[in-house]
Amino acid sequence: MTNFRNHLYFLLLGALALIILPYFISSRFYIDVLTLIFFTAYLGQSWNILGGYAGQFSFGGVMFFGTGAYVSSILLTTFGFPPIFGIFLAILGGALLGLIVGYMSFRSGLKGSYFALITLAFAELLRVLANSVEFTGGGVGLFLTYAPGLSNLQFETPVGFYYFALVLMFISIAIVYWLESSRFGAQLVAIRENEDAAEALGINTLKCKIYAIMIMGAMGGAAGTFYAQKYLYLDPPIAYSIHLSVEMLLVTIVGGMGTIFGPLVGAFVLHTVNEVARHFIDTPGLSLIVYGLILIVIIGYLPNGLIGAFKKKRKKVRFYFA
């Protein structure tokens, strides 16, 4: 119990540090990098729930992001619906898409590589659709107007978006914190470790997996609204880019799958590496080469990610049960 309490103090201290951090950083560049780190960590956390806890790897996680982004943006551009409410419909849209994709693929027993590939195909399908229909703006894309204000979820300074991303990340950590101590989280872990055994124990694995992908979808939907309001432009290759799908799984795997802080650690490390690499050689593709190498090295030598490597040294026994 004292251990837990220490843990909590530590956590609150870290949160407080992140909250007051902008008062000490005047550089717009660092604020933007930190915003991006929180945003990626948030998306990584959504992937972590399905991939890290339930063990279902998706290669098309971006579809929830893109769909959420389109939901709130189309509502804004066509009906003038304020994004502060639109974000909730984006969340709903993401969850609904999660329900459809999850029901269709888990229902027919797809797992492992097959599940990864079908999510990829769904994202691709949505990209082609978004490119062909008119209400998404097609290939031209959607342009949003810049009108700062809370109802638009747009801010005059980068610090505003910093707090927006920070809030999203705090929420994602709270969700996974709840997951760690809840029955539902334990059921997901049971499915990851041995699905047949979980089923035999009476867990409704289909339902659990669908709930997990719906949570992922809901979180992705909110991220879409954030992105659209920050960058004010959306087109199918951005909304359904495979690179974002890869980044979600990358930060989580690098940091540590199935851990609370894995995605944050991974996002921090990868973005730092990216910025440093860009500082020395600024050519297209280089940072992604480094990402690919890191992914392979982590899979080969640190299957539990950076957090796992750290934990293993400290408490070997606990690690095996954790």
Added chain:
Amino acid sequence: MISASLSMLPAAIINGLMYGAIYALVALGLTLIYGVLHIINFAHGAMLMLALYAAFFLFHLFNIDPYFSILIVTPCAGIFGYMIYRYGIGPLAKGKDQNILLITLGLSIIIENGALFFFSGDQQTVNLSYGFEAFDLGFMYLSYPKVISFFAALLMCAILWAAMSLTDMGRAIRAVAKERQGARLVGINVERIFAVTFGIGIACLGAAGCMMLPIFYVDPYTGNIFVLVAFTIVVLGGMGSVVGALVGGFIIGITESVGGLLLGESLGQIGISLIFILILIFRPTGLFGSKV
């Protein structure tokens, strides 16, 4: 509009068949690797792109005809595949399905962006002296390269089939595909067979790359286009089935060109991913496969 489309239907089908043979060759490599190693090579598209670049540079620097390059690129691709499995994927993955998927994903990211880094993002094509000559079929023109690639791809599939059924190595590969432990018991070096199979699968890509170069363009993202196509064919035909890869290749080739004709360029691409999803959901064993 519709009647105009219908009159072009036979042409679209024949075009689809031409592409289908090459798709089949790409898918054959993928399905072979899956059938023996039970892994999905996510870097398949990226490696195809490398083969296209190899053929491009052989033409660009040494003026070697892409169809002649088949004899050079295919063995090199085979050795490349063998090495990369033997010393890269195999030792790193430790036999876990999802690890291999992620490692080959990492590999595809490295290859794709390595190509971007070294070769730039520009689209490259070759201009062959006979590139614009065509057979007149009465209702359509069929360019020489398409016809040559069609027959070359079929010939390559036949050679592969013969090698698999007639040689000792082919027998060993089939033995490992059927019963891994049994093959080990009778003295087959299973790890070596894995690497050889991976090499053969990549060699198929080497040949396919040379045959595609006169018809397609190449840029670092070319592989992305074909990765889902190849997976769709393999899933459609049944994972591990050689006949399935051939039939699947033709079906997808025709679907793509007829879909493009009826639905237009943009929406026409939807056919591939739609077939992929539907097959996985309703018949994950594919048309000719026996197990998932």
